Amino acid sequence: MSETQLEMNLNPATGNRLRDALEHGDFVTLIETQVPPAEMDRDAGLQRLEALEKTVLARSEGYAALAVVDNSSRSDWRAAELASGLPGDNRDRHLVYLSGAEMDEKSVSDLLHVAAHAGLRNIAAVSGEIPEKLRTARSCSQTPFTESTDILRMLTSPPYDFYAGATVNPFQYTPYTLLGSYYKMAKKFSCGAGFLVTQAGWDMLKLQSLTWYLTGRSMFYPHIARLILLSPERADSIRSGGMPGIKLSRDMKKMLDRELTLSKNQFESVQYRRLELQAAGCRLLGFSGVQICGADIPAKAEFVLQRIRAALEEFSSFETWLDEYNAFMAGTEIAPFAGDFQLYDRVLHRNYPFDAPPETRELPEPEVSLPEKAGYFSRSFLFGETEGERPGRSGCLKRLLTGCRGCRVCHLPVKNFICHETCPMKLLNGICGDVDADGDCPVTGRECVHHRILRLAHWRNRLPEQEKLIFTDD
Ligand code: SF4
The missing domain is CATH 3.20.20.220 (TIM Barrel)
Incomplete structure (x- = not known):
């Protein structure tokens, strides 16, 4: 042909x-x-x-x-x-x-x-x-x-x-x-x-x-x-x-x-x-x-x-x-657990399209434990310069402390020093639809890697940076 x-x-x-x-x-x-x-x-x-x-x-x-x-x-x-x-x-x-x-x-x-x-x-x-x-x-x-x-x-x-x-x-x-x-x-x-x-x-x-x-x-x-x-x-x-x-x-x-x-x-x-x-x-x-x-x-x-x-x-x-x-x-509550988070005020009170933009709510303070904070700072000290690094440079310590899988290009610094390749489905671009209601991964039973990246980003006041990363090619 x-x-x-x-x-x-x-x-x-x-x-x-x-x-x-x-x-x-x-x-x-x-x-x-x-x-x-x-x-x-x-x-x-x-x-x-x-x-x-x-x-x-x-x-x-x-x-x-x-x-x-x-x-x-x-x-x-x-x-x-x-x-x-x-x-x-x-x-x-x-x-x-x-x-x-x-x-x-x-x-x-x-x-x-x-x-x-x-x-x-x-x-x-x-x-x-x-x-x-x-x-x-x-x-x-x-x-x-x-x-x-x-x-x-x-x-x-x-x-x-x-x-x-x-x-x-x-x-x-x-x-x-x-x-x-x-x-x-x-x-x-x-x-x-x-x-x-x-x-x-x-x-x-x-x-x-x-x-x-x-x-x-x-x-x-x-x-x-x-x-x-x-x-x-x-x-x-x-x-x-x-x-x-x-x-x-x-x-x-x-x-x-x-x-x-x-x-x-x-x-x-x-x-x-x-x-x-x-x-x-x-x-x-x-x-x-x-x-x-x-x-x-x-x-x-x-x-x-x-x-x-x-x-x-x-x-x-x-x-x-x-x-x-x-x-x-008849007042049936649909949210599957008590901590239901709504991003906007007055949802289902106003029509669409609306005259004024909806007001977003403050996110609740992220829960980050002391050991987690200490882990973040030590990884930041050790791997703070690794952004854009090629896989050949990944070492045992990096693998041990961040779960590094030797990706094509290292993004540890922008991912809060958590290797997103540790997702068991190897989904690099964010959370999957199967994630449990509380943010745990149904495969590992632990917190979803992307959930953790965002939680730490919020603690570091860097959520807007994560949103911008959407448009960066991996
Ligand atoms: S819940 Fe998170 S870590 Fe688990 S498979 Fe889905 S995206 Fe990957």
Whole structure:
């Protein structure tokens, strides 16, 4: 194949209706489906997907699209491969996820090639959840992970020109998990992301904070909230911690317990009402759309699309929506633990757009113990001049005291003398969505390395420096 032919195939000159809808301010509803397990016959998996696609894309009023999500396990189908088998007319109305878990850059690159040749236009990059079998430091460190920031660079660098999406987990409840997630999100935009999808959750306060943060930093990118339509089975699984990254408060657990005692019809009607309220709220809070998981059967998808459309018509005023939402929630506390940190004052009291910028809150004093302070000063004395150093210069003492892994370029001084390569997933650009509610790493059981870097940065009054580092290439 000649170079010209290759270039033409990789950059099909078709439009991109999903991108147009998002960028022109249409409120988009994406119906999400997971790739089927590997045991399922490929043709059967494709037929299921085709039936769903037909229902979703048949909507003429409102904008609807299909999202195909990668599972975290390599033993399942990859979303890009499966979506490439769908009929060719609507590939610009699909959002396909690409997870870097258990993938090296070569495998990611091969998948991108498949997606580009199939004419897929919209890809969301995720680093991927940590699969259960890898939740030990040893197995995790021996497994390849391609960080979402690297996938984003690949998606938007020649020969590719995908409309690239990033993900963020805004449901964070300590200052450093929250800021860490925001900083990483900004890094993803600097790596080429053109839109954003949140992790699934219920906390509308956190969704509004995200919009305010984006606006306050002039990051005017379309953003989509991922919402869950619960079935009794899924509610039960979430209650027992079966969905990684989703943390429930005691109040929320009690609420689900109560709902699970209802009749099937009553249970469903509560779930649909919650979904309607969330979707309508998202639009009023400045989101560009919602992605619904738990509705990937055609009849259910059809019903969800109708209900969301009706809810968007029902709520055109923020105040009316807020009254109804508060009545529905009946004071249920969503934050999963008592130390809930909010970056802004008066969240869910004001609409978007707003007349005056939101006021940020003071961060609480960081907890830094005396031994930790002493450790910081001794490492600073020993390694204060190592910024930009090449790996050959790393010595035993550096390895012992900072966890140094001999990175391509040393950034110890700006990382408060903690080597970010000690993250078991080797994520260099910030906190992952799997971090525990209190900032601990689910793999090591100790404080997440990026959480610690930010906590020490705050103690040293250097948080703004960490935010600026977002735009520094590693
Ligand atoms: S160290 Fe932090 S970013 Fe790395 S895997 Fe653990 S929680 Fe995620």
